[in-house]
Amino acid sequence: MPLKPLKKAVLPVAGLGTRFLPATKTMAKEMLPIVDKPLIQYAVEEARAAGIEQFCFVTGRGKTMLVEHFDIAYELERTLAERGKEKELAALRADAPAPGSIMSVRQQVPMGLGHAIWCARAFIADDPFAILLPDDLMQCDVSCTAQLADAYRETGGNVVAIEEVPRERVNRYGVLDVAEDRGRLVSVKGLVEKPPIEKAPSNLTIIGRYVLMPEVIGHLARMEKGAGGEVQLTDGMAKLIGTQPFHGLRYEGRRFDCGDKAGFLEAQVAYALARPDLAPAMRDILKRYG
């Protein structure tokens, strides 16, 4: 049977963002900008570059700004036009997603990432879907989600982006139990969320990019609580193993954990240095603090 095309993405944005309080008291963490663009917009652009056409934001209390960010800002556009700011206007319009391509569902209580994905079940229906956690910012020549989509077309089934971390940090991530390590692709025989360091089956960890099959929803629906008392996506995914292909992909590129203060600050520096208009100023700044 031919593979179903990958056209849908779920972006969970209902977390509390406690590590960024008080900035995140009334504002979603995913609206924090890296240089001049909010994290959510980087994620949407990355997904579009992978051919994703339909987006579902899983939002919570106080997160409506995230959805509004993708609306047309009539007053702003009129003012920019009146002031002859053609470049800014064109940039705003280029960013606008197709009408009807973004929807949002509500996760009233942040019960965990697995629960957030389950909240998008009507959107997912019977289709394969990507997940992007916008606080993982991916600096890649080829969109990280596009790399996963290519791997999905190669292997079928589920594919998660992975990276190696030092042993002492494996207890913060979902960790792979490896069946066969073929380099770029790793076939997976098990997954554990935040294992104690001494029990971790490897140091290959899942980052915030996934392509999953819709059957994961049935497993998440059982609402079994895992690490931290939350409904964990990793536990739901683990139940797919053995019934469907499951692979890890060593993606090409660099990840910035922008849910963490140090990662967020590093991303600001890296993205400024990658911009010809800002790189000289940023280099000067770094010299002064070196």
Ligand code: UTP
């Ligand atoms: P995090 O583990 O980073 O949690 O969530 P958080 O609440 O956003 O931030 P901290 O740890 O309190 O600072 C990873 C991703 O899962 C989403 C978050 O929005 C983020 O994109 N998430 C997490 C939900 O949507 N719902 C949840 O119940 C939990």
